[in-house]
Amino acid sequence: MVSNLSDYKTEVHNDWCPGCGDFGIVNAIQMALAEMEIPRHKAAIFSGVGCSGKTSHFINTYGVHTLHGRVLTFAQGAKLANPGMTVVAAGGDGDGLGIGAGHFVAAGRRNVDMTYIIFNNAVYGLTKGQASPTLKLGLKTKSLPEPNVNQSVNPIALAIASGFTFVARGYAYDVRQLKDLIVAAVKHRGLAFLDVLQPCPTYNDINTRDWFAGMDNIDEITKKPLPRIYKLEDTGYDPVVHIDSTMEENEKLTQALIKSNEWDAKIPTGIFYKNELIAPYDQRISDRIPNYLENPPASQEISNNGKPITNISKILDSLEV
Amino acid sequence: MSSIDLTWVIGGPQGGGVETAANIFAGACAGCGLKIFGKREYYSNIKGEHSYFGVRVSDSTIRSNVSGITMLVAFDAETIFRHAEDVFDDGAIVYESDLSQVKADEVQTLDLQFKGRLVKYLDSKNKPATIQGALDAAKERGVTLYPVSFKAILSNLADETGNPKLRGMFRMQNVLAVSVSLGLLGLAPDTLLSSVANIFAKKKEIAEMNKHAANYAYNFAAAKFQKFKHQLSPIPKEPNTILVQGFQSTGLAKIACGCRFQSYYPITPASDESVFLESNETFDIENERPGSTMVVQTEDEISAIGMVIGAALTGTRSATSTSGPGFSLMAEMLGWAGINEVPIVVTLYQRSGPSTGLPTRHGQDDLQFAIHAGHGDFPRIVYASGDTEEGFYDTAKCFNFAENFQIPVIHMMDKFIASTVSTVPRFDVKKITIERGKLLQKIDSEGYTRFAPSPDGMSPRSKLGLENGIFWNTGDESDEHGHISEDPVNRVYKMDKRAKKLEVALQTISKEDQAVKYEGSETCIVSWGSTKGPILDAIEMLKKENKKVGFVQIKLLHPFPADYIKSLLKDVNTIINIEANHSAQLGSLLNEYLDRKVDYHILKYTGRPMTCNEIYESVKKVLDDKAEKKEVLTYGV
Ligand SMILES: Cc1ncc(C[n+]2csc(CCOP(=O)(O)OP(=O)(O)O)c2C)c(N)n1
Ligand code: SF4
Numbered sequence: 001m002v003s004n005l006s007d008y009k010t011e012v013h014n015d016w017c018p019g020c021g022d023f024g025i026v027n028a029i030q031m032a033l034a035e036m037e038i039p040r041h042k043a044a045i046f047s048g049v050g051c052s053g054k055t056s057h058f059i060n061t062y063g064v065h066t067l068h069g070r071v072l073t074f075a076q077g078a079k080l081a082n083p084g085m086t087v088v089a090a091g092g093d094g095d096g097l098g099i100g101a102g103h104f105v106a107a108g109r110r111n112v113d114m115t116y117i118i119f120n121n122a123v124y125g126l127t128k129g130q131a132s133p134t135l136k137l138g139l140k141t142k143s144l145p146e147p148n149v150n151q152s153v154n155p156i157a158l159a160i161a162s163g164f165t166f167v168a169r170g171y172a173y174d175v176r177q178l179k180d181l182i183v184a185a186v187k188h189r190g191l192a193f194l195d196v197l198q199p200c201p202t203y204n205d206i207n208t209r210d211w212f213a214g215m216d217n218i219d220e221i222t223k224k225p226l227p228r229i230y231k232l233e234d235t236g237y238d239p240v241v242h243i244d245s246t247m248e249e250n251e252k253l254t255q256a257l258i259k260s261n262e263w264d265a266k267i268p269t270g271i272f273y274k275n276e277l278i279a280p281y282d283q284r285i286s287d288r289i290p291n292y293l294e295n296p297p298a299s300q301e302i303s304n305n306g307k308p309i310t311n312i313s314k315i316l317d318s319l320e321v
Numbered sequence: 322m323s324s325i326d327l328t329w330v331i332g333g334p335q336g337g338g339v340e341t342a343a344n345i346f347a348g349a350c351a352g353c354g355l356k357i358f359g360k361r362e363y364y365s366n367i368k369g370e371h372s373y374f375g376v377r378v379s380d381s382t383i384r385s386n387v388s389g390i391t392m393l394v395a396f397d398a399e400t401i402f403r404h405a406e407d408v409f410d411d412g413a414i415v416y417e418s419d420l421s422q423v424k425a426d427e428v429q430t431l432d433l434q435f436k437g438r439l440v441k442y443l444d445s446k447n448k449p450a451t452i453q454g455a456l457d458a459a460k461e462r463g464v465t466l467y468p469v470s471f472k473a474i475l476s477n478l479a480d481e482t483g484n485p486k487l488r489g490m491f492r493m494q495n496v497l498a499v500s501v502s503l504g505l506l507g508l509a510p511d512t513l514l515s516s517v518a519n520i521f522a523k524k525k526e527i528a529e530m531n532k533h534a535a536n537y538a539y540n541f542a543a544a545k546f547q548k549f550k551h552q553l554s555p556i557p558k559e560p561n562t563i564l565v566q567g568f569q570s571t572g573l574a575k576i577a578c579g580c581r582f583q584s585y586y587p588i589t590p591a592s593d594e595s596v597f598l599e600s601n602e603t604f605d606i607e608n609e610r611p612g613s614t615m616v617v618q619t620e621d622e623i624s625a626i627g628m629v630i631g632a633a634l635t636g637t638r639s640a641t642s643t644s645g646p647g648f649s650l651m652a653e654m655l656g657w658a659g660i661n662e663v664p665i666v667v668t669l670y671q672r673s674g675p676s677t678g679l680p681t682r683h684g685q686d687d688l689q690f691a692i693h694a695g696h697g698d699f700p701r702i703v704y705a706s707g708d709t710e711e712g713f714y715d716t717a718k719c720f721n722f723a724e725n726f727q728i729p730v731i732h733m734m735d736k737f738i739a740s741t742v743s744t745v746p747r748f749d750v751k752k753i754t755i756e757r758g759k760l761l762q763k764i765d766s767e768g769y770t771r772f773a774p775s776p777d778g779m780s781p782r783s784k785l786g787l788e789n790g791i792f793w794n795t796g797d798e799s800d801e802h803g804h805i806s807e808d809p810v811n812r813v814y815k816m817d818k819r820a821k822k823l824e825v826a827l828q829t830i831s832k833e834d835q836a837v838k839y840e841g842s843e844t845c846i847v848s849w850g851s852t853k854g855p856i857l858d859a860i861e862m863l864k865k866e867n868k869k870v871g872f873v874q875i876k877l878l879h880p881f882p883a884d885y886i887k888s889l890l891k892d893v894n895t896i897i898n899i900e901a902n903h904s905a906q907l908g909s910l911l912n913e914y915l916d917r918k919v920d921y922h923i924l925k926y927t928g929r930p931m932t933c934n935e936i937y938e939s940v941k942k943v944l945d946d947k948a949e950k951k952e953v954l955t956y957g958v
């Protein structure tokens with residue numbers, strides 16, 4: 001089956017604001033699915049609540065638009081019950097790092113083999129522009145009455161600290177790179193996190209497309225803008241933990257954390273950290289339930305002509321007086 | 322032959338092995354064919370606070386605890402202080418003889434409120450607030466005292482077996498206490514020994530040591546003391562009897578009826594069920610590959626129910642198990658399952674609220690909450706089991722309801738059932754049916770819509786991964802495909818479609834599954850949940866006095882089967898509502914639906930389950946026209 005990009009698009013009317021970064025992210029997801037030729041019924045997109053939450057309706061695979069902050073819980077449940085699915089969770093920065101932050105951390109510890117994409121616009125888009133957890137301290141975006149009084153959370157560092165085994169950043173207007181990152185994230189064995197810088201032209205008048213492009217930061221000599229965004233791979237950065245040694249791991253974790261701290265003048269994109277030496281959740285379960293992957297919950301036969309076929313007599317015998 | 326009905330209570334600090342002792346005692350008696358009804362009471366604490374286990378033993382059917390103790394066993398002072406007064410006048414106290422000089426003031430874990438009442442009571446009997454005082458007060462009433470030096474027995478055992486370590490093995494006192502009790506109660510030691518072997522089955526050496534100790538203590542008691550007035554004797558064993566704890570019933574049913582995904586966040590008294598499922602996560606399937614349950618301990622209850630919904634969307638039978646605080650957190654998710662027509666089961670083991678409330682104590686406080694939890698109008702089923710046996714069969718029914726009606730089901734259980742150990746007929750898997758409703762296993766061509774119109778409100782249900790079955794879900798109102806829609810016409814269609822299910826549920830859930838009528842009478846008790854056992858036992862007690870009282874147990878609480886309940890009560894003059902909460906939550910439902918008012922409410926909210934005696938006394942008051950409109954029960958420590 002050859003997949004066309006159009007196969008992955010729905011006809012649902014898209015009501016995002018003109019110029020919203022979300023368009024680029026949805027395109028990149030559709031392109032990635034087409035490139036990997038994942039049968040439509042074998043993929044499920046879960047989304048949170050926010051502007052970003054509408055994503056699942058625009059993609060022509062199974063689509064589950066969940067609750068504010070809870071997208072990871074639904075997505076993990078589905079993936080654990082049917083590990084044959086390609087599961088992508090998507091949601092806002094408020095969704096994943098504010099109300100859903102507990103789930104974010106817990107998901108990292110499990111390392112379920114799926115992908116989580118955060119649409120990072122530093123605002124609560126759908127509720128009209130309040131500060132999100134990623135807005136920097138002291139900034140006053142358009143609809144804030146006063147400057148932000150909270151420190152921002154560093155999504156990359158938090159993902160690494162929580163145990164995500166693939167941590168990367170993309171940019172909503174670099175759809176090609178983003179598509180590649182999504183493909184890499186989906187193919188990664190374990191939980192992959194993708195922080196996508198997503199300009200919100202309506203409410204975030206600070207981290208705009210021009211700002212990312214460095215239009216306010218002109219090189220004195222060339223008179224050209226100095227773009228803030230750059231690609232880690234262009235600097236020879238190697239994110240992969242190649243060998244199972246503490247030294248190697250420490251080195252890769254530390255460099256990722258240091259890189260994650262870059263902001264303002266230079267903003268790295270690409271893969272920060274990748275470690276496939278840590279067992280994904282399904283492998284941990286298979287160690288206990290040997291036929292888990294071959295006969296997962298969603299595939300198990302439970303009845304025959306309306307009658308149960310599970311044998312519980314051993315347990316009942318042990319309770320017999 | 323006089324009939325057997327006695328209550329044996331053992332108390333001690335939490336973590337001190339009280340539960341093991343009670344299990345051995347229950348196992349030994351059940352092994353002789355006797356019927357068991359036991360319950361554990363404990364503080365929200367891990368080590369040190371007082372816990373106790375009461376085991377009622379009888380030669381005929383019992384379904385509840387009684388008020389009062391036939392034999393109290395204590396190797397700590399607190400047990401005597403707390404329970405001596407509750408021992409029947411012709412009962413007995415078996416106690417560590419070392420303790421007699423202990424003063425109430427020296428027992429750190431006796432709370433001031435209780436101590437105040439204790440001192441007052443002993444004072445009224447002219448006794449000091451010491452163990453000796455408490456024992457003397459009991460003795461004056463006729464209670465037989467059996468002082469035993471458990472420490473000395475341990476020491477003798479150590480010498481005899483040349484194993485000095487035994488001297489310090491205080492946990493072994495539990496086994497000694499059971500053995501001494503059974504020696505006094507005259508039950509031959511063979512089932513005691515096999516019960517000990519059974520409890521320590523996984524640790525051979527410890528089992529041998531304990532068996533030896535049990536034998537020693539049994540003989541010691543039989544030789545040293547006169548036989549106690551109340552005696553146990555074996556009766557013919559009913560075949561296919563199991564000794565089971567309440568939480569195991571729902572767990573076993575989940576395995577049997579094909580629940581293959583359970584996520585949970587630890588909470589008393591619900592998590593025992595999840596731990597049980599994880600301990601039995603793999604099993605055999607007839608003519609199939611081995612099966613397994615995926616049990617996931619989540620970061621909170623929101624995640625627990627979120628995962629359940631996600632798993633249910635793959636066509637997997639999925640459930641969570643929780644108690645009030647956790648269920649509160651699940652409210653928003655419940656609505657999501659409702660609007661998206663996802664079949665999930667929430668097993669709600671209630672405890673006393675509000676807030677953390679009495680976290681390890683019993684209550685039926687959450688009926689109205691279960692019916693109303695979550696914002697917006699959406700259908701759900703609330704179904705309540707009356708005891709352990711019902712817990713098993715009802716769990717299977719709840720999954721059928723969930724799948725038949727594509728709806729969240731809240732299965733009401735509670736602390737009383739969860740921590741009850743009782744002998745019940747072996748669960749019969751053949752009595753279970755598995756109904757999967759309109760779940761599709763295959764879709765041949767394109768064009769599927771998840772929420773297609775259907776006269777009964779249920780559309781054919783696809784599942785994640787099914788070819789040609791793609792659908793969308795959203796917490797927003799949605800169209801037939803599951804895409805967001807704010808169209809007013811569509812809104813009416815979807816609201817009506819979902820609401821229709823409750824009508825169909827009332828029409829199709831069998832009458833016996835909706836409510837059970839246990840003989841009729843002009844005076845009729847109406848109740849729900851775990852009050853069933855004590856009510857039935859109380860009715861038996863009343864019958865012996867030629868007093869007839871009816872009982873209707875309502876199991877389907879939402880949608881409320883108003884017409885059916887009305888028909889069951891049509892010849893009834895006096896309705897007595899009985900439940901373990903403060904505001905008479907079923908009472909308000911009855912008042913709302915029955916076109917008449919409940920005449921009497923018998924309520925209990927001490928956090929302790931009702932005994933049959935309490936219900937017997939208060940119903941008798943009603944019959945004698947001496948009852949208040951609202952009778953409040955208070956027995957138990
Ligand atoms: C429990 C709950 N609280 C509040 C809301 C209201 N709400 C809807 S979207 C949103 C924030 C969206 O921000 P973000 O997650 O960053 O997504 P964005 O719109 O920026 O894509 C909030 C607070 C809600 N839907 N649910
Ligand atoms: S508010 Fe911002 S994030 Fe939301 S659609 Fe408009 S531009 Fe996009």
Ligand SMILES: [Mg+2]
Binds near residue numbers: 093119120
């Ligand atoms: Mg946002």
